[in-house]
Amino acid sequence: MSTMKNNFKDPDHLYSSWSFSKLMAFFFLLISISYLFYSLRFVSHSYECDQPPHIPTIIHQHISNIPPQEESPPQEEFPPFEETNLSHIVFGIGASAKLWKQRKEYIKMWWRPNEMRGVVWLEQKVKTEPGDENSLPRLRISSDTSKFKYKNPKGHRSAIRISRIVSETLRLGMKDVRWFVMGDDDTVFVTENLVKVLQKYDHNQFYYIGSSSESHLQNIYFSYNMAYGGGGFAISYPLAVALEKMQDRCIQRYPGLYGSDDRMQACMAELGVPLTKEKGFHQFDVYGNLFGLLAAHPVTPLVSLHHLDVVEPIFPNVSRVQALKRLSGPMKLDPAGLMQQSICYDKARTWTISVSWGYAVQIFRGIFSAREMEMPARTFLNWYKRADYTAYPFNTRPVSRHVCQKPFVYFLSEAMHDEGANQTSSKYIRVQQNPDCKWKMEDPTRIKLVVVHKKPDPHLWDKAPRRNCCRVxxxxxxxxxxxxxxxxxxxxxxxxxxxxxxIHNS
Structure with a gap:
């Protein structure tokens, strides 16, 4: 009996199991009805097919005390971006009281009192003449630098004073400054081209912009990473701020350096800022005649000229200042095209022609390749006064000794703007005579005047660099x-x- 009893369930137990099952079924039915009701209510709202409902929309339906916003609030209007212009640049010019009387004439060539901002920094007061205030930047005396050590036996401690010009100019607190540009009192700037170069760079970043020397040995003795101060260099405002904070400490660490620009580069190295090279800044560490360098100027805007007291006048038979005044004519008409070389051929007479616009035109007997013509002719000596072509950090070509291969050179005499044709007209005349040549080909001696027509192109440097073409x-x-x-x-x-x-090969 006991075995059979164990094979059957207790009636009370069966009843309790049935009641529990019934309760669970009712509970699941209640959940299903609630879910179905919620789903029907959810799909009753209309939404676009490509815009699913999102949480903020659902919340807005349940918060009735926040009125719907019918119109968007007016957006803040930001002023349009203003491209860098001359008013954003402040010049710091290092000058010497002993040379001020003659050097100030160079500054007058390019300075615009009502358009530019800048300071000439001197070691002591100088005598001013009538008219100087209206044609020059304001003059200031540099602060005392006697506390700084200077141990270079070949240099002068004024290098410390000049190296601090950017920092001292910054402390003057001028407003809306983007760039500080450093130069010497014998530096001439082509300011429109300077602005065009600086427009390429973000003034809110750290930039140290300039160029190296034309002397390979100078670059070795100092640094290929250094911007030469005479050729000029530009420092962005935030970099000037960072420099000012540490420069005096930095200067104390380099008492053995020679000049101001190598001290500046030493501080840039500590700040981790490399030199951004622009070939249009010209130190001109050479002697003699600049003709070869200017007549084959690289395809880049001409920004500055330096060492004008050292080299010969850029035009023959006139003073240095008179030569620069002549150059100022084309500089105003078409600064972007100033000194830019063009190369072409007179096929009928088998001549090679090189135009350095606004400066000079050369006519060669025979055909020279463009590759050869774009190399500067060595009309100059290097900084150590040796006729050594390995002394330059760029390619040069020798001046031909053959009388028939010497170029006929025509220098600028005048430049004007033809409003009717919307072009410039510049004239070039030959000053020096060429020796007789026995070649049986047409002689350029018959050419007394070269006239060059050119349309100014203010956007020349907004495009990829390329030489202009010339046509006879x-x-x-x-x-x-x-x-x-x-x-x-x-x-x-x-x-x-x-x-x-x-094709002729020299």
Missing amino acids: RRTKKKGTLLIDVGKCREDEVVELSLSRTS
């Missing part, structure tokens, strides 16, 4: 060579067929 035009005027200079046309190349003549 026919003219009925005897003794005149007419040339057009301008943007190269499609497929225009500086070449002459070898079937017509052979």
Whole structure:
């Protein structure tokens, strides 16, 4: 009996199991009805197909005490970005009281009192003459630097004073400054080109912009990473702020350095800021005649000229200041095109022509390749007065000794703007005579005047760098060579067929 009893369930137990099952079924039915009701209510609202409902929308439906916003609040209007211009630049010019009387004439060549901001920093007071205040930056005396050590036996401790010009100019508290530009009292700036160069860079970042020396040995003795102060350099405002905070401590660490610009570079190295090179800043650590360098200027805007007391006047038979005044004409008409080289051929007469716009035109007998013509001719000596072509950090070519290969050089005499044709017209005349040549080919001696027509292109440096093209035009005027200079046309190349003549190699 006991075995059979264990095989059957207790009636009371069966009843309690049935009641529990019934309770669970009712509970699941209640949940299902609630879910179905909620789902029908949820889909009753309309939404766009590509915009699913999001939490803020649902919350807004349940918070009735917040009125719907019918219109968006007016957005704050920010002023449009203002491109860097001359008013954003402050010049700091290092000067010497002993040389001020003659050097100030260079500054007058490029300074615009009502448009520019800057300071000339001197070691002591100088005598001012009538008219100086209206044609020069304001003059200030540098602070005392006697506390700083200077141990270079070949230099002068004024280098410490000049190296602090950027920091001292910053402390003057001028407003809306983007760039501090450093130069010497014998530096001439082409300010429009300076602005065009600086527009390429973000003034809110750390930038140290300038160029190296034309002397390979100078760059070795000092640094290829140094911007030479005479050629000028630019420092962005935030970098000037960082420099000012640490410069005096930095200067104390380098008593053995020679000049101001190598002290500046030493501090830049400690700040971790490299030199951003722009070839248009010209230190001109050379002697003699700059003609070869200027007539084959690199394809970059001409920003500065330095050491004007050391080199010969850039135009013959005039003083240095008179030469610069002549250059100021084309500088105003078309600063972007100033000194830019163009190379072309007079195919009928088998001549090679090189135009350095606003400066000079050269005519060569025979055909020279563009590769050769874009190299500066060595009309100058290096800084150590040796005729050594390995002394330059760029390619040069020798001045030909053959009388028939010497160029006929025509220097700028005047430049004007033709409003009707919307172009500039510049004239170039030959000053020096060439020796007789026995080659049986047309002689450039007959050319007394070269006239160059060119449309100014203020956006020249907004595009990829490329030399302008020049084209020889026919003219009925005897003794005149007419040339057009301008943007190269499609497929225009500086070449002459070898079937017509052979290319000369010096």
